[in-house]
Amino acid sequence: MNKGFNALYGTIVIAASALAAIAMAAVILIAVGADALGTFRVILTDPLKDTFGLTEILVRAVPLILIALGIAVAFRSGILNIGAEGQMQAGIIAATAAALYLPGLPKAVLLPLVLAAGALGGGIWAWIAGALKARLGVNEILSTVMLNYIAAQFYTFFLRGPMIDPNELQTGSGTPQSPRLPKEAWLDRLIPGTRLHTGLIIAIVLAVLVFLFLWRTTSGFRMRAAGAEEKAARYAGIDVEKYIIAAMVVSGAFAGLAGAVELTGVHRRAIEGITSGYGFSGIVVALFGGLHPAGIVPAAVFFGLLILGADMTQRSMGVPANMVLVLQGAVILAIVSAQMFLGNPYARDRLARRLRLPRRPGPKTLEDAAAEGGLKQ
Amino acid sequence: MPSTKRIESLRLEGITKRFPGVLACDDISLEVGAGEVLALVGENGAGKTTLMNILMGLYQPDYGRIVINGEEARFRGPSDAFAAGIGMVHQHFMLVPNMTVTENVALGLKELHHPFHLDLASARRRIAEVSERHQLAVNPEAYVWQLSVGEQQRVELVKTLCFGARFLILDEPTSALTPQETDELIERLKRMTAELSVIFISHKLGEVKALCDRVTILRQGRVAFNGRTQDHTSGDLAALMTGHEVNLPRNACVEACGEQRLKVSALMVRGDRGNLALNGLDLELRSGEILGIAGVSGNGQRELADALAGLRKVESGSIGLCGEEIANRRPRAIIDAGMGYIPEDRHTEGIVPSFSIKENLVLKDFASQRFSTASFLRLERIDENAEELRERFDIRASSTATSAGSLSGGNIQKVILARELARGPKVLVAVYPTRGLDMGAEEFIHAQLLERRAEGVAILLISEELEELMNLSDRIAVIYKGRISKVLEAPEATRRRLGMLMAGLADE
Numbered sequence: 001m002n003k004g005f006n007a008l009y010g011t012i013v014i015a016a017s018a019l020a021a022i023a024m025a026a027v028i029l030i031a032v033g034a035d036a037l038g039t040f041r042v043i044l045t046d047p048l049k050d051t052f053g054l055t056e057i058l059v060r061a062v063p064l065i066l067i068a069l070g071i072a073v074a075f076r077s078g079i080l081n082i083g084a085e086g087q088m089q090a091g092i093i094a095a096t097a098a099a100l101y102l103p104g105l106p107k108a109v110l111l112p113l114v115l116a117a118g119a120l121g122g123g124i125w126a127w128i129a130g131a132l133k134a135r136l137g138v139n140e141i142l143s144t145v146m147l148n149y150i151a152a153q154f155y156t157f158f159l160r161g162p163m164i165d166p167n168e169l170q171t172g173s174g175t176p177q178s179p180r181l182p183k184e185a186w187l188d189r190l191i192p193g194t195r196l197h198t199g200l201i202i203a204i205v206l207a208v209l210v211f212l213f214l215w216r217t218t219s220g221f222r223m224r225a226a227g228a229e230e231k232a233a234r235y236a237g238i239d240v241e242k243y244i245i246a247a248m249v250v251s252g253a254f255a256g257l258a259g260a261v262e263l264t265g266v267h268r269r270a271i272e273g274i275t276s277g278y279g280f281s282g283i284v285v286a287l288f289g290g291l292h293p294a295g296i297v298p299a300a301v302f303f304g305l306l307i308l309g310a311d312m313t314q315r316s317m318g319v320p321a322n323m324v325l326v327l328q329g330a331v332i333l334a335i336v337s338a339q340m341f342l343g344n345p346y347a348r349d350r351l352a353r354r355l356r357l358p359r360r361p362g363p364k365t366l367e368d369a370a371a372e373g374g375l376k377q
Numbered sequence: 378m379p380s381t382k383r384i385e386s387l388r389l390e391g392i393t394k395r396f397p398g399v400l401a402c403d404d405i406s407l408e409v410g411a412g413e414v415l416a417l418v419g420e421n422g423a424g425k426t427t428l429m430n431i432l433m434g435l436y437q438p439d440y441g442r443i444v445i446n447g448e449e450a451r452f453r454g455p456s457d458a459f460a461a462g463i464g465m466v467h468q469h470f471m472l473v474p475n476m477t478v479t480e481n482v483a484l485g486l487k488e489l490h491h492p493f494h495l496d497l498a499s500a501r502r503r504i505a506e507v508s509e510r511h512q513l514a515v516n517p518e519a520y521v522w523q524l525s526v527g528e529q530q531r532v533e534l535v536k537t538l539c540f541g542a543r544f545l546i547l548d549e550p551t552s553a554l555t556p557q558e559t560d561e562l563i564e565r566l567k568r569m570t571a572e573l574s575v576i577f578i579s580h581k582l583g584e585v586k587a588l589c590d591r592v593t594i595l596r597q598g599r600v601a602f603n604g605r606t607q608d609h610t611s612g613d614l615a616a617l618m619t620g621h622e623v624n625l626p627r628n629a630c631v632e633a634c635g636e637q638r639l640k641v642s643a644l645m646v647r648g649d650r651g652n653l654a655l656n657g658l659d660l661e662l663r664s665g666e667i668l669g670i671a672g673v674s675g676n677g678q679r680e681l682a683d684a685l686a687g688l689r690k691v692e693s694g695s696i697g698l699c700g701e702e703i704a705n706r707r708p709r710a711i712i713d714a715g716m717g718y719i720p721e722d723r724h725t726e727g728i729v730p731s732f733s734i735k736e737n738l739v740l741k742d743f744a745s746q747r748f749s750t751a752s753f754l755r756l757e758r759i760d761e762n763a764e765e766l767r768e769r770f771d772i773r774a775s776s777t778a779t780s781a782g783s784l785s786g787g788n789i790q791k792v793i794l795a796r797e798l799a800r801g802p803k804v805l806v807a808v809y810p811t812r813g814l815d816m817g818a819e820e821f822i823h824a825q826l827l828e829r830r831a832e833g834v835a836i837l838l839i840s841e842e843l844e845e846l847m848n849l850s851d852r853i854a855v856i857y858k859g860r861i862s863k864v865l866e867a868p869e870a871t872r873r874r875l876g877m878l879m880a881g882l883a884d885e
Contacts, residue, residue, distance in 0.1 A: 228729045228730070231726045
C-alpha cells in the first residue's frame, strides 16, 4: 500500500459518496414526478446568477454561521446541544422585548443592547439544560429537545399576547406578530436594495473569536479538555461541571444572538416561523464544517445555497421546497459514510484486496528469516 | 460446519505490512507445529498485534502468505480464519456483559440462529461438551457481568473453542489476571495442547518460559530471535526483546527518609456501591521514601487513590499533605498543594487522548503564569516545554503535535510521568504505573521513580506486582478490606509473607 493508492482511495470514496447523494435525491425527485436534472441545475446554479441570489445566500448563511459556532463550542465541550431552535426563539423574545420596551435610546446604545438581550435570552434558555446535565445528570439531548417545544409555545404566546402589534388588534386581523421595531434597533443593510445586513460582519468576527477562544485561551482549553475526556480533565483539576454549564450557555447565547440578528437585520419584527429551522440546520452545518470555525463558514454558505436553491426550485420547477430537506439528508448521509470510509483502515484494506495488489513473489522461508534476523549472542 | 481437521502446521511466510509512515511487519516468518505453544514476544509496537490481525484476516499483508497444513490459505475476513479453525482471545474481552454465558456463545454460532428461534439448547450442549473436554468449568447461566476477570477469560476460551477453534491465539491473556489465576491459566493451556496449537502473546518472560516450547521475538517489526525457550534465560530473552541488557533497577534502601509528607489517619471512604471501601485506614509517608501498597485489587486501592486526589468524598478521617489538611478539598487545590498523580487508567484518566502530546504535557499547568498571559495560552512556551520533556523522558513520537491517544501504552505513561514529575511534586501517588507495559518502559519508569525518591519526593506506589513492590519500596504496607493490615520493612517482605497477608491470613 502506498501514497498513490491512498490518494486514489480518497478520490474514489468522495466521488462515490457524491454520486450516491445525487442518486438518492434523483430517485426521490423522479418518484414525485419532477425533472431531476432540471432541479439540480436550478438548486446549484440559479442562486449564483445575480446579486440578489448571492446576497440571499449570505442572508441565510448568517444565522447558520452563528448557530453552528455555538453548536461547535458545545460539542467540543462534550455536551450535545440540539436546542438551538428553542434558544433562538428565546433570544428573539428577549431581543424584541428590549427593542420595544427601551424606547428613545440612540442606535449606538439600543442596537447592542438588543443583540445582547438576544444572546442573554438564548443563554438562559440553554443554561437550564446545562445545569440539569451538570447537577443531576439529565441527558442534554432529551432536555434540549423538550425545551424546544416549550420555547415554541412561549414564542407563540408572546406573539399572540403581550407582544402583539396593537394595529393587529385594532384592525382585527390578529396576525401573530410584534410591532415593527424602532429604527434604532435595526442592523444596517450592507448593500442597499438587498436584504444583506451587517450581521454578516458580526458572524465573521465571531467565527474568528470562537477560534481564538477555543484554541488560544485557557478557558477554551478547559472546555475542550472536559469535552474530549471528562475523566482526564477531572484528574487534572478542571471543574468539569462548571465548564459543561458554561459551554451550554455560550452555545445558547450564540443561538439567541442568531435570533436577534435575524430579527433586527431581516424581518425587523418578530413573526411566526422566523427561525425557519435554522436551529436544526445549524447543527448539520456545525458537523459538516468539522466543528471548526474555518469549516463552518463555508459550510454555512453551502447550506445557504441549498436552502435558497430549494425556494427557487419551488417557484421555477414546481418541486416542493421540502424536497431540499431530502437533498440535505442525502448529502449528510453521504458525508458521514465518506468520513467512515476515509477513517477506517480496514475498509481501505478491503478495497486493496479487491484490486489485487501484487504480492512479492517467492516468500522467504522460516529458516532464511531466522538466519537473517539472527541470534545476537 | 467448518472442517474439523487438525492443524498440523501453520506457517507465516515473509509477512510484510506497511501502514502510513511505519513498517509494522517487515518480512516476518514463523511456524507452529501440532500441539505446540509458540510464544510471540516483543515490546509494544513491535508488530505482534498487526501480525495476529493478519492471521485473523482483519488485515491483508502487503506481501507474504499464510500456509496451513502445507496449503496456502487466504483469509478475506475473520470468518475465513474461524472456518480454518483459528480462534483468538483478545486482550480486552469481546463479551456482552448483560447476557448470559450461553447467550454470548450462541451469539457467534450463526447456525443456531433460526428465523424465529435461537437454539440455546444446542449452545448449552456445546458448552458442556467443550468445558468437559478441556476442563474449563463455566456456569452457562451466569451473566457475564457477574463473573470475575479470570472467569470471563474462561468464557472467552470456551466460546472460541465452541466456534471450532483448533488453533488458539491468546493476546496478553495474563495482563488482567491475579498471580493465582495466571498459574491456573498456564496449567490449563498445557493440558489443552493435547489437541490444540497455541500462539501465546506476552511480554512476561517468566510465563513464557513456564508455558512455551519455542519463542519468536519481534523487535521493530522484524524477527529478532527464533528458538527454544529452555536454552535461554529470561535475561537473554529480555535483552533480545528490548535490544539491550535489561536491569530492572532496585531500591538500594539507604536510610534517607526525611520529614513527614503525607499523613492519613482513620480514613473512611465509600466505594461505588456505597460500601465502606476504606474503613479506618492509616498511613504515613516521609520524604525520600517509597511506600508500596500491596493487596489484591478491590481491597480499597482505587478508593484510597481517588480520595488522595480529591476525586472521592471522604466520609471521615484526615489526609495531611505537608501538614495541610486536604481531605475533601477540590482536585485543583490538592494539585496546587503539591500532589502528583499517576492514575490507574492511563488512557482516560491520565491523558486526553484526542489532545496533542504538548497539550497533555501542560494539562495541569496551562493556566499557570508560565504558559499563559491574561488567559491567553503561550503556544511557543507550550511547544518548548514539550520538546524539552520529550527529550528528557524519551517520549517516542514523530512530533509533539501528534495526538497522545495514538501513542503506545509505554509512551503514554512517559507523557504522564513527564507531566507529573516536571511539576516537582512533594508527594507522588503512582497507581499500577507499569501495568501492561513492556520491560523497556517498566525499566525506565522504575528508574525515574527511584531518581525522584533520591531527590526527596515521597512516593506512594500502589501495585499488584510483588516484584515491583519489592524492588522499589522502602516499606510495604499490605491493604486488606480497606485497612492497612501490616507494614513491613523492605528486607522483611518476602513473597510468601506478602502473599499470606494479602490473602488476609495472620502474619507468621
